Each structure stands twice: as structure tokens, then as C-alpha cells.
Amino acid sequence: MTTAKISVNVKEQAILAQKASKELGMLSTQDKNDALYWIAKAIDEQVEDILKANEQDLENGRQNDFDAAYMDRLSLTEERVKEFAEGLRQVAQLEDPSGEVVSEWTLDNGLNVQTVRVPLGVIGMIYEARPNVTADATGLALKSGNAIVLKGGSTAIHSNRAIVKVIKEALVSTKISPDAVQFIDSTDRSATQQLFTMKEHIDVLIPRGGGKLIQAVVNNATVPVLETGVGNCHIYLDKDADVDKAISIFINAKTDRPAVCNAAETLIVHEEFMERHQEQLISALKSSKIGVYGDDAAVKLIPGAMPANEEHWENEFLSLDVAVKIVKDADDAIAHIDRYGTKHSEAIVSENEDTAARFKGLVDAAAVYHNASTRFTDGSALGFGAEIGISTQKLHARGPMGLPALTTIKYVMSGNGQIR
Amino acid sequence: MTTAKISVNVKEQAILAQKASKELGMLSTQDKNDALYWIAKAIDEQVEDILKANEQDLENGRQNDFDAAYMDRLSLTEERVKEFAEGLRQVAQLEDPSGEVVSEWTLDNGLNVQTVRVPLGVIGMIYEARPNVTADATGLALKSGNAIVLKGGSTAIHSNRAIVKVIKEALVSTKISPDAVQFIDSTDRSATQQLFTMKEHIDVLIPRGGGKLIQAVVNNATVPVLETGVGNCHIYLDKDADVDKAISIFINAKTDRPAVCNAAETLIVHEEFMERHQEQLISALKSSKIGVYGDDAAVKLIPGAMPANEEHWENEFLSLDVAVKIVKDADDAIAHIDRYGTKHSEAIVSENEDTAARFKGLVDAAAVYHNASTRFTDGSALGFGAEIGISTQKLHARGPMGLPALTTIKYVMSGNGQIR
Structure with a gap:
């Protein structure tokens, strides 16, 4: 695969995600929950396929002498895969932050002002070995009304690809477009770097993994970043x-x-x-x-x-x-x-x-x-349910981030002809 | 002045601001308001000095054939300067966001959890011709408990320098350290660029001015940016x-x-x-x-x-x-x-x-x-009082930004020996 080819794909995929995010942002909580339950069912039913793909990653890991801790993060079992499904069901039970009227007031001239919580749009998830992030992050993104572009680590690419296949096939039978979940199926670093600057189509990047990965994203991305992680x-x-x-x-x-x-x-x-x-x-x-x-x-x-x-x-x-x-x-x-x-x-x-x-x-x-x-x-521990990560930055979200961290607000003004 | 010399200064100034921000963040609302009223008084008393400095910028503008709109933005009058002072008094009357307990709950084990609004720390303000930003941004930063590093446009440098001199001299008689207001007294672009990456000492950059300036900051800064402005x-x-x-x-x-x-x-x-x-x-x-x-x-x-x-x-x-x-x-x-x-x-x-x-x-x-x-x-128009700007980004703050946009939250946990 040439770099030019990848280049086109990453951008195209981001644009597809962005398009899908528009209608996804308008769906009801019920429709989004139904989709999550449906994905969970599909994962439960296709554990074998996911484990088979994971075996390829593990074999590759053994050949490359990855250390035990790394192999552990990479490794899936029937129990672990069933936990993905269970995690999605738990996310379905969380409160939907999207659509919440955060504040509302009326100006003297009668103009009604609401600040309404809305999805960010498209989340770019950049992560390392753990394949569970593929399912967990997708669940959190979809529940909060966001599309997601997934770029996992190359050492877990077979596992991630298999999980995404199950998710996208399941979405066909739901109100969420399968385009809302995009998987960058490449081990080329330039594919990751393209995500860094795709400001027009991606609203936020979330790096999950070691300090090096996080710093690479923070230092090179023009897309806003939710910085998670390192705790000294x-x-x-x-x-x-x-x-x-x-x-x-x-x-x-x-x-x-x-x-x-x-x-x-x-x-x-x-x-x-x-x-x-x-x-x-x-x-x-x-x-x-x-x-x-x-x-x-x-x-x-x-x-x-x-x-x-x-x-x-x-x-x-x-x-x-x-x-x-x-x-x-x-x-x-x-x-x-x-x-x-x-x-x-x-x-x-x-x-x-x-x-x-x-x-x-x-x-x-x-x-x-x-x-x-x-x-x-x-x-x-704090009672938020699933978390996106722990933010160590000060802007937007700080500390353990629940679903509201994946939303922004919009001023919605309703009038009957008000002018200034 | 050599580049090396400036390099040292910008960093030193940012460090001074950061140090000052620590104690400033612990001051009471009353102490901060007293300081703002004191600065306002000093500005009222020293209008002449500020206008004299402004005349140098205007003379330079005339020599460089700046257009009428630009000259208007640059130009100060007694009335306009008195508006700075009045603006500071208005900011003193705004609610102090800092210290607000946003939420509070107790875990089953008795651990008390509060999320408390706290200042961001150090604001880096990068702006163009309008000298009023010098006074306005300083007032908003100090009121919310933040130190500020000011980098104004080179065409307004005499005016900005004169305004900062009045502010810093006034702060000597208040509980806020004059170090909390730093003025980058340079027309060298490299001074601005140094602010872009001073992540350890500056918590947020706010560019105010034309689209070109804003994009330069967004594209090059590793310090988080509050993007304001362009409205098509x-x-x-x-x-x-x-x-x-x-x-x-x-x-x-x-x-x-x-x-x-x-x-x-x-x-x-x-x-x-x-x-x-x-x-x-x-x-x-x-x-x-x-x-x-x-x-x-x-x-x-x-x-x-x-x-x-x-x-x-x-x-x-x-x-x-x-x-x-x-x-x-x-x-x-x-x-x-x-x-x-x-x-x-x-x-x-x-x-x-x-x-x-x-x-x-x-x-x-x-x-x-x-x-x-x-x-x-x-x-x-929406009733917020003075605004920092209008955010066109989705993270942290969106739309007209009041003082809370200059704060973050901190989880404050109080226990009696709780472990997990």
C-alpha cells in the first residue's frame, strides 16, 4: 500500500465519520442504547472470531519477544471479550449527556437562550496494545452521540480489526450508520500523523497509552487533544x-x-x-x-x-x-x-x-x-461508571472523565424577530 | 537586544508569573477586588502619561500610512482610557468564579469528594492593535485568580508599556504581586513564538485579533489555546x-x-x-x-x-x-x-x-x-458582563466566554484514612 493511498483513505474515513456523526447526534437515547445492546450481543456471539484474530497478534508478539506485561495487555480470553460486551451494556445504562439543557434564560426582549449539551462530533482515538479500548471507546463515543475514528497499535491490529468488523456489521441493523465507526487499518505511522492535523473533520484526539505516545500527540496535533494519563x-x-x-x-x-x-x-x-x-x-x-x-x-x-x-x-x-x-x-x-x-x-x-x-x-x-x-x-471508584480516561490537563475536563467530557455546549436561541 | 537575551527574559517572565499565580490563587475575592479598584484609580490619575505614550504609536502609525480603521483601533482618548478604569470596576463587581464548589458527594466509605473551581494559573494573551486589551484582559485574569503574560502588537507597544507600568505600580500597594502581570516588552516575533511552547509555565494562550494571528497560534502552539473570533x-x-x-x-x-x-x-x-x-x-x-x-x-x-x-x-x-x-x-x-x-x-x-x-x-x-x-x-447582550472573547472551538468553552472560562476544576478529597 503506497503512502498516497493511505493518505486518501484516512481523510476519506474521517469525512465518512463526520457525515455519520451529524445524524447520529440527532438520535434518541433509546436508539443509541438499542445499538449498544445489539453490538454487545454480536460480540458475545462472535467471541471465537475475535480470539482467533487475537491469536495472530499473540503469535507475532511471541516471535518478537514482547515482555510478559505487554503480552498480558495484548492477550484476550473468552472472559475478557465477554467483558467488552458487558461494558457496552453498562454504557447503555449510563445517563445520556447529549441534549441536556444546561441553562436557560430569557432576555428582556423575549429572546429565549438555552445552552444545550451536544456531542463533540468526531472523536479520534489513538491507542496502543490493549484491544479492549476498541470496544470501550466505541461504546462511549456512540452513547454520547459521537462518531469515532480508531487508530490502534500495530501489534494489536488483527484483534482490533476483528472487533471493529463485529461492531460495524452489528450497526447495519441499528439506527446508527456503520460509517460512525472508522478503523484506520494500517500499521503505517504516517496514517496516525495524518489524524494530528485533520482539524476540519476530527473534533478531538484522545491518546491512550504510554507517556511517549501521549506527548507525540500533544506536541504535534493541531486537532485539540484530551490529554490522559501519566501519574507521577x-x-x-x-x-x-x-x-x-x-x-x-x-x-x-x-x-x-x-x-x-x-x-x-x-x-x-x-x-x-x-x-x-x-x-x-x-x-x-x-x-x-x-x-x-x-x-x-x-x-x-x-x-x-x-x-x-x-x-x-x-x-x-x-x-x-x-x-x-x-x-x-x-x-x-x-x-x-x-x-x-x-x-x-x-x-x-x-x-x-x-x-x-x-x-x-x-x-x-x-x-x-x-x-x-x-x-x-x-x-x-467515584461512581461515574465507565471513564474515557483521567485528564491531566486543565482545559475542558480535568480528572476522571465520564461521558460529559465527550460533549460540548451549543447556544440555542429562539426568538420571534428580535434584533439589536 | 539579542535573541538570546529575549529568550531568557520571556521564560523568566513566565516563571515569575507562575510563581505569583500560586499566592494569587489563594487570595480572597475582596483582596482581588481591592486591587482592581486600586488599578482603576491609578489609571484615572495617569491618563496623561498613557495618552502621551499612545501619541508615539499614533505618530509611528501615521508615518507608516496605517489605514483609518487601524488608526482608530490604535487610538486612545481621555474618554477611552477612563473606560479602561470603568471596565476594571465592572469586573470587580462580577461574581468570582474561583473557589466555587461545583459538586460535592460522599462515597460509602466516608471519603468526601468536592469539585472546586480554581484559576487556570497563567494566561498568555497574544493580541494586536487595540491597547484596551491590555487593561481588559489583565482585569479578567486577576479577578479570576490568574497571572497574565501580555504580548501585544508591536504597533501599540508604547501604549501597552505605559498601561502596564501604571498597573504594576498600582499592584505594589495591593495583595497581588506585581509579578502577576508580565509584559513582553519586545517587537521581536521570536518572543511570541517562545510563548507557544512554554507549556510548563503557561496554562492557556488566548489570541485576540485577526484570523491570521489566531491561526498562527492554533497551528504552532503546544500550550492549549482558547480560540476566539472569526465569524463567517x-x-x-x-x-x-x-x-x-x-x-x-x-x-x-x-x-x-x-x-x-x-x-x-x-x-x-x-x-x-x-x-x-x-x-x-x-x-x-x-x-x-x-x-x-x-x-x-x-x-x-x-x-x-x-x-x-x-x-x-x-x-x-x-x-x-x-x-x-x-x-x-x-x-x-x-x-x-x-x-x-x-x-x-x-x-x-x-x-x-x-x-x-x-x-x-x-x-x-x-x-x-x-x-x-x-x-x-x-x-x-447575554448578561455576562465583560467577556474574554467568543470561543469558536468546542473544547473547554464555546460561545461568549465569561470569567468561568478562565478557571478549571480540581477534585478535592477529604478523608480520615480511606484506602482502596
């Missing part, structure tokens, strides 16, 4: 912290699911807390098998701790390792978070309300916690 | 339109203030409306001195009409000229708007509710009108 989260144990809360919160945030974005990556400890509770903290680190990279003071105090370098402070470990910094006061902790944080989730453990208020006010992050684990920055 | 607005006169409403709405939208973004630029007429009301329409165009560029059908029917080309359909006239297109039905009108509209304000005049509903549903714009002039897409 800190837990600060203040001098006025309750030691049991402190240790339980840190151990939970670090070890409950170390590979997720709301897990703790750095532990910041007030020197007085360290002085008083050194033994208890060290014993907790040890019994949870946590590897420590520390600043000079931490290396001195914590047996087995290795010296931390910039890389350790800057990046997620996504493992049972942690970076430990000892500070003189809360402002030191805030300054460290300011420098290294990724504006995701940050926590203070303290019984001092003033210190906690200062921390919550000054720390610039999607979620700030006082005396609780950062693990609650999560759509399902 | 259409008025569609349906076959079921009331002729008096139709003509009055079009004439108002076209002629009330032809140079503004919510003015009509294209008139789309249903062929049956044209057939029935040709005479009345032509007479209205004539008596309002409107110049017509039309499609083939319009050129045939409207005396004196010139043939329209792509430029006419695509761009704002910002004058008493209009492009006229004759269509067979509402869907034709919608398709034309889809192709040439800038997603600002679009109107249908019709007594048929179904046609109007279809138009309002399918037309993708910040504001859609049924039987009213597009001139109401305006913060003050």
Missing part, C-alpha cells in the same frame, strides 16, 4: 500525620495496583515524622517488599535504600519501587511536587487542618487528597 | 419565513455593526422565498446600501450583483457587502454553512418549527438562532 503521584507524610493512617495510606497507594496511573511513585516524609516513626515505616516498606531510591537523608536512614537520580523523581516506576525524599516542611513537599508532579493525584497525610488546606490550595493537580489514598482518582 | 455568519431565509421578520433580521445582522464577528456575511435564500419576496428584499438591500456578490441565480435576480467567488463565501467582508446564495431547501443551506461557516453564529428565519429544529440540530456552531439576529452572540 506523591504521598506527603506531614509532621502532624497520624502514623497508622500515614503508613496504611502510603502502602495502599503504592502496592494496591502499582502499574496504574493513580499509584504512588514518590513518598515525601517530614523529617520529624521520620525521626519519630522511622522503625514503623521501615518495617512497613520491608514487609511490602518495596524497593527504595532515596535522597541523601533517606539513604542514610532506610536500610538497603539506593540513591535516587533525576529519572527516579521524574518518572513513574509502575512497580513496587518508590522514591523517598525527606523534607523540612510542607512547603518543601509542595515545591518538590510542583517540580516533578504530573498534575494527576497528590496526597497529604496530616492531622493539621491548616497545613492540609495550604497543601490542597497550592498543589496544582487534578486531584488533591487529605488523609486518603490516591487510588480513588478513578471513574468507577 | 449566515442568515438563512426559509421558504416558510415571515418576510418582515426575515428582512429585518438580515438587515440588522448585516448593518448594525458590520465589522464585528457576529455580523452576517452571507445571506442564503430559499428559491420560493426569493420568488415571492424578490422586490421587497431588493429594495431593502438597496436602501441599506448593501453590496451584493451572488451565485448565478442571485446575480440574475438582484440588480447590480457581482458574481461571488470562493473568497467571498469563505471570508468575512466586515463591511456592508454580502454574499447571496439561492437554495432549493434547508438542507442545501445547512450544507453550505457546513462547508463555509466558522462555527460562530448561524440563523434560520422560518415559521416552520420542524425546519427550524432540523437547522438548529444539524448546524454545528457556537450559537444557532431561530428567528433572531446573530448580533446577540455577545457577552454583554
Whole structure:
């Protein structure tokens, strides 16, 4: 396939999606839900085909010596595929944000003004290994009235293609046009890059995956981006912290699911807390098998701790390792978070309300916690149902994003001849 | 001044602004209002200095043969400067969006969750000739708790410098740090370009000015942008339109203030409306001195009409000229708007509710009108008070933007040891 050929396809597909999005945006909630249930049924019925396609990706992965974690993300089972279907049924049960009248007032001249929630239009989804994103993102897009252009990772292309085939064939029997779901069936990077600048036809790009992918999209796209993801989260144990809360919160945030974005990556400890509770903290680190990279003071105090370098402070470990910094006061902790944080989730453990208020006010992050684990920055934990991702940007949506993040508003003015 | 020198300054200034934004974000509404009143007083007292500086810009403009409209935008008078001060006092009276608890709930485990409105942080304002933006944008930024980095047009640099000097000197006597207002005192374009990528220190860029400036920012910035402005607005006169409403709405939208973004630029007429009301329409165009560029059908029917080309359909006239297109039905009108509209304000005049509903549903714009002039897409007309601009993008804010557009939300979690 020549580049020119791909070029034409990506644009054509985006235009098809855009056309389909217009009528999709006018459909009733019932029509959209019916379509989601229908897709779910089709997925349940065609598990075998999807698993067969997935086997091709897995075989390719084995030949290329992908590591175990990567293979796990890539791998589908009957149970996992049935979860896609179940996920679509859950999305069908979520409230439809589209059509909601957010505010309404009437001017003195009688002009009625409404702000109405409407779909964004066309979502461009750029993602990596996980094939579940294909089904999940499609469900969220369609429920909120949006068309979707899917560009998955090349290592999952057989799985993604099979899932999209099931979805599009199912849509034929619904009120949603199959054109509303477009799959960029290419492993060529230039296809992805074309999506970056297709401002006329794509309303938002959502990158899902590692930090590198997300930054490539943010730095090169002229289409607006919903930035999700990287969480270099800190837990600060203040001098006025309750030691049991402190240790339980840190151990939970670090070890409950170390590979997720709301897990703790750095532990910041007030020197007085360290002085008083050194033994208890060290014993907790040890019994949870946590590897420590520390600043000079931490290396001195914590047996087995290795010296931390910039890389350790800057990046997620996504493992049972942690970076430990000892500070003189809360402002030191805030300054460290300011420098290294990724504006995701940050926590203070303290019984001092003033210190906690200062921390919550000054720390610039999607979620700030006082005396609780950062693990609650999560759509399902907060009761949103399925989430599109966790936004670490400030514009449009911040923190866990539910369906409303896939909508915008429109001023709808109704008059009887008003002029100015 | 060497480029290297400027390079250091722009970054240093952005960092100063960011530092100042932290404490500014924690100030009370009263403290921020006091600062605005104090600046207003200083401006009132130093009108002479500002006018003297403005005279330098005007002299430069005369030497460079700027046209009358440009000179008008550049020109300050005692009255106009006093309006800056009055504008700041009005902003002081607006509701402070910052600190508002947007939603609050408690999880089953007792964790309290609040979403709280907080300032974005640092606003980067990139604008052209109008020196009033210097005072207006500063007032809106400070009131909402944001620091601001100002980069005005080189033709207004003396005026802008003088206004900023008054503002910063006034801030010394307030709780807001003068560092919260940074003026990039350079006519070098590279200074502007540096702002485009200063993602770590600037939270949003707002370009104000012509389409070229806005597109340069949108296409080159990695800092998120609030896109304001260009309005290629259409008025569609349906076959079921009331002729008096139709003509009055079009004439108002076209002629009330032809140079503004919510003015009509294209008139789309249903062929049956044209057939029935040709005479009345032509007479209205004539008596309002409107110049017509039309499609083939319009050129045939409207005396004196010139043939329209792509430029006419695509761009704002910002004058008493209009492009006229004759269509067979509402869907034709919608398709034309889809192709040439800038997603600002679009109107249908019709007594048929179904046609109007279809138009309002399918037309993708910040504001859609049924039987009213597009001139109401305006913060003050809608009762918002001062506006930051009119957003033609879909993410974050759409349509007239008030102070809340300069804020984001933060999840504030308060617990007593909750873990997952």
C-alpha cells in the first residue's frame, strides 16, 4: 500500500465519520442504547472470531519477544471479550449527556437562550496494545452521540480489526450508520500523523497509552487533544500525620495496583515524622517488599535504600519501587511536587487542618487528597461508571472523565424577530 | 537586544508569573477586588502619561500610512482610557468564579469528594492593535485568580508599556504581586513564538485579533489555546419565513455593526422565498446600501450583483457587502454553512418549527438562532458582563466566554484514612 493511498483513505474515513456523526447526534437515547445492546450481543456471539484474530497478534508478539506485561495487555480470553460486551451494556445504562439543557434564560426582549449539551462530533482515538479500548471507546463515543475514528497499535491490529468488523456489521441493523465507526487499518505511522492535523473533520484526539505516545500527540496535533494519563503521584507524610493512617495510606497507594496511573511513585516524609516513626515505616516498606531510591537523608536512614537520580523523581516506576525524599516542611513537599508532579493525584497525610488546606490550595493537580489514598482518582471508584480516561490537563475536563467530557455546549436561541 | 537575551527574559517572565499565580490563587475575592479598584484609580490619575505614550504609536502609525480603521483601533482618548478604569470596576463587581464548589458527594466509605473551581494559573494573551486589551484582559485574569503574560502588537507597544507600568505600580500597594502581570516588552516575533511552547509555565494562550494571528497560534502552539473570533455568519431565509421578520433580521445582522464577528456575511435564500419576496428584499438591500456578490441565480435576480467567488463565501467582508446564495431547501443551506461557516453564529428565519429544529440540530456552531439576529452572540447582550472573547472551538468553552472560562476544576478529597 503506497503512502498516497493511505493518505486518501484516512481523510476519506474521517469525512465518512463526520457525515455519520451529524445524524447520529440527532438520535434518541433509546436508539443509541438499542445499538449498544445489539453490538454487545454480536460480540458475545462472535467471541471465537475475535480470539482467533487475537491469536495472530499473540503469535507475532511471541516471535518478537514482547515482555510478559505487554503480552498480558495484548492477550484476550473468552472472559475478557465477554467483558467488552458487558461494558457496552453498562454504557447503555449510563445517563445520556447529549441534549441536556444546561441553562436557560430569557432576555428582556423575549429572546429565549438555552445552552444545550451536544456531542463533540468526531472523536479520534489513538491507542496502543490493549484491544479492549476498541470496544470501550466505541461504546462511549456512540452513547454520547459521537462518531469515532480508531487508530490502534500495530501489534494489536488483527484483534482490533476483528472487533471493529463485529461492531460495524452489528450497526447495519441499528439506527446508527456503520460509517460512525472508522478503523484506520494500517500499521503505517504516517496514517496516525495524518489524524494530528485533520482539524476540519476530527473534533478531538484522545491518546491512550504510554507517556511517549501521549506527548507525540500533544506536541504535534493541531486537532485539540484530551490529554490522559501519566501519574507521577506523591504521598506527603506531614509532621502532624497520624502514623497508622500515614503508613496504611502510603502502602495502599503504592502496592494496591502499582502499574496504574493513580499509584504512588514518590513518598515525601517530614523529617520529624521520620525521626519519630522511622522503625514503623521501615518495617512497613520491608514487609511490602518495596524497593527504595532515596535522597541523601533517606539513604542514610532506610536500610538497603539506593540513591535516587533525576529519572527516579521524574518518572513513574509502575512497580513496587518508590522514591523517598525527606523534607523540612510542607512547603518543601509542595515545591518538590510542583517540580516533578504530573498534575494527576497528590496526597497529604496530616492531622493539621491548616497545613492540609495550604497543601490542597497550592498543589496544582487534578486531584488533591487529605488523609486518603490516591487510588480513588478513578471513574468507577467515584461512581461515574465507565471513564474515557483521567485528564491531566486543565482545559475542558480535568480528572476522571465520564461521558460529559465527550460533549460540548451549543447556544440555542429562539426568538420571534428580535434584533439589536 | 539579542535573541538570546529575549529568550531568557520571556521564560523568566513566565516563571515569575507562575510563581505569583500560586499566592494569587489563594487570595480572597475582596483582596482581588481591592486591587482592581486600586488599578482603576491609578489609571484615572495617569491618563496623561498613557495618552502621551499612545501619541508615539499614533505618530509611528501615521508615518507608516496605517489605514483609518487601524488608526482608530490604535487610538486612545481621555474618554477611552477612563473606560479602561470603568471596565476594571465592572469586573470587580462580577461574581468570582474561583473557589466555587461545583459538586460535592460522599462515597460509602466516608471519603468526601468536592469539585472546586480554581484559576487556570497563567494566561498568555497574544493580541494586536487595540491597547484596551491590555487593561481588559489583565482585569479578567486577576479577578479570576490568574497571572497574565501580555504580548501585544508591536504597533501599540508604547501604549501597552505605559498601561502596564501604571498597573504594576498600582499592584505594589495591593495583595497581588506585581509579578502577576508580565509584559513582553519586545517587537521581536521570536518572543511570541517562545510563548507557544512554554507549556510548563503557561496554562492557556488566548489570541485576540485577526484570523491570521489566531491561526498562527492554533497551528504552532503546544500550550492549549482558547480560540476566539472569526465569524463567517449566515442568515438563512426559509421558504416558510415571515418576510418582515426575515428582512429585518438580515438587515440588522448585516448593518448594525458590520465589522464585528457576529455580523452576517452571507445571506442564503430559499428559491420560493426569493420568488415571492424578490422586490421587497431588493429594495431593502438597496436602501441599506448593501453590496451584493451572488451565485448565478442571485446575480440574475438582484440588480447590480457581482458574481461571488470562493473568497467571498469563505471570508468575512466586515463591511456592508454580502454574499447571496439561492437554495432549493434547508438542507442545501445547512450544507453550505457546513462547508463555509466558522462555527460562530448561524440563523434560520422560518415559521416552520420542524425546519427550524432540523437547522438548529444539524448546524454545528457556537450559537444557532431561530428567528433572531446573530448580533446577540455577545457577552454583554447575554448578561455576562465583560467577556474574554467568543470561543469558536468546542473544547473547554464555546460561545461568549465569561470569567468561568478562565478557571478549571480540581477534585478535592477529604478523608480520615480511606484506602482502596
